[in-house]
Amino acid sequence: MPTAIDSHEEGRLRPAVPASGRGTVLTTRSVAPSESLDYWHDVVLDTLVGMDITTEGRTYDAAMRTDRLGNLQITTVECDPGQVHRTPRAIAHGDGRQVFVAVQGAGRAQVEQDGRTTELRTGDIGFFETVRPFRTVYPERFRMKIFAVPRALLQLPDTGLRQLTGRSIRPTGGLPALLAPTLDRLADTSASYAAPTADRLAESVIDLMAATAADQLGADPAELPGADGVLLLRIRTYIRWHLSDPGLTPAVIADAHGISVRCLHRLFEAEDSTVCRWIREQRLRECRQELAARPPGSVTLGQVARRWGFTGPAGLAKAFRNSFGLSPTDWRDRVWAGGASC
Known part of the structure; x- marks a missing residue:
């Protein structure tokens, strides 16, 4: 045994x-x-x-x-x-x-x-x-x-x-x-x-870890996670878990957390960002990591795009080029040729 x-x-x-x-x-x-x-x-x-x-x-x-x-x-x-x-x-x-x-x-x-x-x-x-x-x-x-x-x-x-x-x-x-x-x-x-008790418990423990770390670093008590900070942390966790869902909208996120869409936008505005921008950044980050980890030809751009919530390869390519200045395929080729960092 x-x-x-x-x-x-x-x-x-x-x-x-x-x-x-x-x-x-x-x-x-x-x-x-x-x-x-x-x-x-x-x-x-x-x-x-x-x-x-x-x-x-x-x-x-x-x-x-x-x-x-x-x-x-x-x-x-x-x-x-x-x-x-x-x-x-x-x-x-x-x-x-x-x-x-x-x-x-x-x-x-x-x-x-x-x-x-x-x-x-x-x-x-x-x-x-x-x-x-x-x-x-x-x-x-x-x-x-x-x-x-x-x-x-x-x-x-x-x-x-x-x-x-x-x-x-x-x-x-x-x-x-x-x-x-x-x-x-x-x-x-x-x-x-x-679940869902396990998820809520994990969120609370991570909040306590973050607060303890901030306290050890000498953060001002006012800078430790307050109610809004804890809520934002939970919302970001929820988004990460649901990145693959193309229907992940501000309304869906707000409803899942029992707040208004206006309140949701206000939380991200305090971080100098927007809900949609943050979702797009997280999706692109996951796509970059997957493209860097998979040799060219082992997975299609469409598979990567849909796995992380883009509707298709065209949507991923447009977002990728707007953020990084080149196509996902060109970027992956550079990574595997040793000419770019993931």
């Missing part, structure tokens, strides 16, 4: 069988001991991001449980001592579009990123930026609960994220004292929530 990572006894971690209905559980005990470390490399790459993993022994005892809650991927890992390194080579493979917000469940983690080092102890929170290298040393068997969050939903500039990494956020008071136990408990219970 697969082992999971839920319990400890007399201060020592031990594997436990997952409760019925839990998410995906993977363990090195499902393969031969001699294959355990190679297997774990593949598990981490498929579930989180590519990382080099080293350990003193030739075998490795590790387990992972992964669940989804709205926009959050929640992964609980329990492993033997060792070291993980998110290298530039791994980053170049193109994964890592999310920020990891982790809470140390047991053991210690010595973290290095962006020129800073810190130690996460039980209950501490850490932010990991996956588009830049980091290294974490685990001197003893440990448990860590990792929340993968779409970067845009945290509403943090790159400079802000750089200030948060390589730091331990201790839950001794204020927002961290609320966030840490919330994440710890949510990682253990996420599979028990059904």
Whole structure:
């Protein structure tokens, strides 16, 4: 039976069988001991991001449980001592579009990123930026609960994220004292929530993460997400989930959130944008990423266009040329020839 990572006894971690209905559980005990470390490399790459993993022994005892809650991927890992390194080579493979917000469940983690080092102890929170290298040393068997969050939903500039990494956020008071136990408990219970409760819960947790991050960066209390900021965050999340729907209009979005179209427009005007412009930008971003990831000839322009809410290739081509000055086909050819950035 697969082992999971839920319990400890007399201060020592031990594997436990997952409760019925839990998410995906993977363990090195499902393969031969001699294959355990190679297997774990593949598990981490498929579930989180590519990382080099080293350990003193030739075998490795590790387990992972992964669940989804709205926009959050929640992964609980329990492993033997060792070291993980998110290298530039791994980053170049193109994964890592999310920020990891982790809470140390047991053991210690010595973290290095962006020129800073810190130690996460039980209950501490850490932010990991996956588009830049980091290294974490685990001197003893440990448990860590990792929340993968779409970067845009945290509403943090790159400079802000750089200030948060390589730091331990201790839950001794204020927002961290609320966030840490919330994440710890949510990682253990996420599979028990059904939609739409799960979606609303995920939105609230992401809002709390964003507020905690802003607080750590010394933001003025007036700049922390207020009612309008939280509502706008939820609306943007809704839009991202429904980009493929060509019928995604301001009226549909406003109705889904119980507000007037006028109120919806006012929220985006405060951000110096419009609803329709923001939708178009998100659709174009997804189309660019797909065109960059797929070799020429592997997918038609019409397939990409309809997958992201354009009515057809002509609509995508017009929007693409207006925004970037060349056709989607020409842009993809330049990317694959190494002459443009995605």
